[in-house]
Amino acid sequence: MNPPSLLALRLTRNPGHGRAQACASVNLPLLEAQDYARREAHASGDAAPVLLNHKQFYALLERLLRQAWAALGEDCRVFVQLRQPTKDLALPAALFDPRVLLGAGLLREAQWRAESEPAPVVWIAAENLRRDLLDDGDNIVRIACWNVGETGPAALLPALETMAPQTIVWTESAPGHMREEEICKPR
Template sequence: MTPQQTLALRLTRNPDHGRAAPCASVNLPLLETPDYARRHAYARANPAPVLVNHRQYYALLDRLVRQAWSGLGERCRLFVQLRLPAMDLALPASLLDARVTVGAGLAREAAQRAGLDPAPVAWIAAERVRRDLWDAGDNTLRLAFWNADQPDPAALLLPALDALAPRFLDLTDGGPAADATR
């Protein structure tokens, strides 16, 4: 099923910009020469900045899920695509709700669900948001919507992203949200 709307955004600013916040970065312990070699093996030459830490990342996903239910209705089914969670943080309760599926490669599953049920369906792909220096992401967030009563369902979720100053990306060339249409 073809999505009613797809959207890709590049996040450009830390959500706590202009405010002092304690550092939340986690570094590998570098005690011996082999530790430095392992660190070097995982280093990435990535020009995209790290904008959010793990805690801010989960807070962002929590805001998006709650905003989806607020704007699209309580029956909205959400498919949240993300990478491995942080080992020392629990997922927010909203991501553990029965109306939310969390995993990887969920675009087809979201489209299939939309074809089986008239309830609104939202796909949120946040696996490309960098959380630390080892992430390969480019701070792109992708969204797709099916069965929404509103003509512009993405506009209902955008207030949850205001602090991150999102910039819209062109999807006409089969860009980052193209896999939501397959």
């Protein structure tokens, strides 16, 4: 198995940029002083803007999956690393496809899959995309691809083009992300 092709992108624009959008925020009930105090206790001091609501977030993941299968082949396995899904929102059917695994900490699982079979494997870390003001995140999506030849993670860029992605150095990250050398070293 070759080392993975890696790409880290900071998303800088809402996918509906320039178009009117229906409000999709869910607010905590703020009726009494204690409600405001509770909200302040959970508020994030994060300077990164919220670019996506929950529905747009899952639509973005669906676009990434469909782009991976279109560009890398129908046998491509996709590992999507994300935080807990939102309640009261039906997830797109593509996220339940048998070629997709959703969860946390899936990088090692993706590496194992890539070592065990020749099919293309894609790992997408989307847990740092902010969906509301209480989220921490830096709006960076990380992509690693194995068994894809020259194509690499750039094959997924069309799914992100409306969000004006900017390539960044992989090691620029929030705590908990693996550095490039940790991903590429043999196990």
